[in-house]
């Protein structure tokens with residue numbers, strides 16, 4: 045049995061990819077590949093956007109390698125490209141079974157089966173064991189209705205869901221992601237040859253914020269891998285791929301201090317000399333833990349602050365206070381950690397004044413970088429239900445659901461208002477002397493000018509926004 049796992053073809057040409065400009069490995073596919081390989085199944089992984097694979101090249105691979113199964117990973121904004129990838133797979137060989145997985149597929153499986161005849165199976169939720177069981181069942185020509193966690197069309201073309209598969213209890217059972225199947229030399233920092241590895245130490249989050257699908261996808265209980273195995277994975281990356289920097293892609297890396305301290309100690313004992321960055325809530329750090337983090341190589345933290353209005357924070361269930369945000373950014377900066385604060389504009393309950401408050405709060409916090417994105421009601425989130433029920437969604441073209449542009453109006457504002465406020469917030473934060481001088485001092489202004497120059501042909505505010513997002517893209521990688 046030969047299984048080819050791929051990202052949708054053509055993602056690198058989309059707005060979001062060009063603007064974010066981040067090349068990151070598809071850890072989900074690499075993990076599935078590792079589990080399949082462990083069972084002796086022949087697997088190939090294609091990180092199509094990173095290597096810039098064209099449709100023709102993809103079809104050629106299908107033609108020459110002849111997989112029995114093609115698995116495609118997809119997010120909401122890349123779903124149409126996933127459909128197209130499924131179609132061109134079947135164009136080459138209609139006998140190939142096509143499987144799709146990922147957060148969009150998980151919550152929209154019934155629409156997917158109705159919309160795309162080229163997709164045979166949808167894997168719902170965490171994919172490793174479901175994919176393995178499905179592949180083994182297909183290999184034996186067995187009865188797929190016994191495979192939990194999938195959806196498919198039955199003989200009468202009716203959609204069937206086989207029921208939820210429980211989450212993997214012990215993540216240590218999983219082998220490390222199959223990085224040997226990925227183009228590891230292509231994941232560099234700012235396009236420079238500093239080798240970077242993406243590591244995920246945990247899955248799940250207890251908070252269930254209204255705009256985020258993590259708790260509904262990976263569960264409310266955080267499942268940590270053991271500190272030893274995570275450190276071992278890093279050590280392996282250093283040996284095999286000359287990794288110099290690690291990005292932890294956990295949603296909330298600092299949530300469990302006992303685990304974190306054990307892990308940091310593990311890094312110390314193994315004398316692992318790496319720089320690393322992570323994402324964190326503002327209420328799960330304090331000066332003491334930050335000191336430990338800095339001492340073991342932490343150089344950057346990505347904080348989800350979301351809003352400058354306490355009322356809005358409460359409404360989205362973020363369970364943080366503005367004061368906690370101030371304290372976290374202040375302490376981090378004092379310790380020399382580069383901070384990125386992320387904010388959402390256009391949450392349904394906001395007023396224009398609330399959005400202005402968010403822009404002002406960003407300035408008050410004065411993180412190294414601020415990222416403002418449009419509130420997007422991704423499927424599977426409480427926000428999706430609210431937006432759908434109250435007819436707030438004005439753009440149902442999934443390819444626009446990138447967070448770069450609003451697709452939803454509020455109770456008191458239009459999508460045009462959000463566009464205007466995003467431009468306002470970016471201008472307000474970045475076009476100020478303090479920020480520009482800081483960049484000059486750091487010597488990174490050259491990079492910024494380069495990107496600006498490239499975009500000056502179309503010097504609209506939108507362009508400026510994308511320029512700064514590009515810069516953020518560069519810097520949020522570490």
Ligand code: B12
Nearest residue numbers: 068071072115116117119120145146167170171257258447
């Ligand atoms: C790291 C990360 C990024 C990185 C790297 C992405 C990459 N190359 O993987 C960067 C910064 C580039 C990024 C960008 C974006 N991201 Co992002 N990202 C994440 C994050 C934090 C971790 C991803 C990860 O590695 N997960 C770990 C693996 C194990 O999970 P997984 O990929 O989902 O795969 C599992 C299952 O989904 C399933 N599966 C997935 N694919 C397949 C395929 C098959 C065939 C099968 C059988 C199963 C299967 O099995 C896998 C193993 O269990 C997630 C949140 C999260 N916790 O997952 C958000 C998340 C995926 N991102 C999200 C979004 C919205 C984006 C952006 C669209 C928006 C933005 N402004 O950032 C862009 C889009 C980029 C693009 N090119 O399209 C949303 C997606 C929501 C949705 N419905 O689509 C998430 C879920 C965040 C959230 N909480 O809402 N992201």
Ligand code: SF4
Nearest residue numbers: 249251252253256295
């Ligand atoms: S935004 Fe962060 S804290 Fe909130 S549910 Fe998502 S991962 Fe958890």
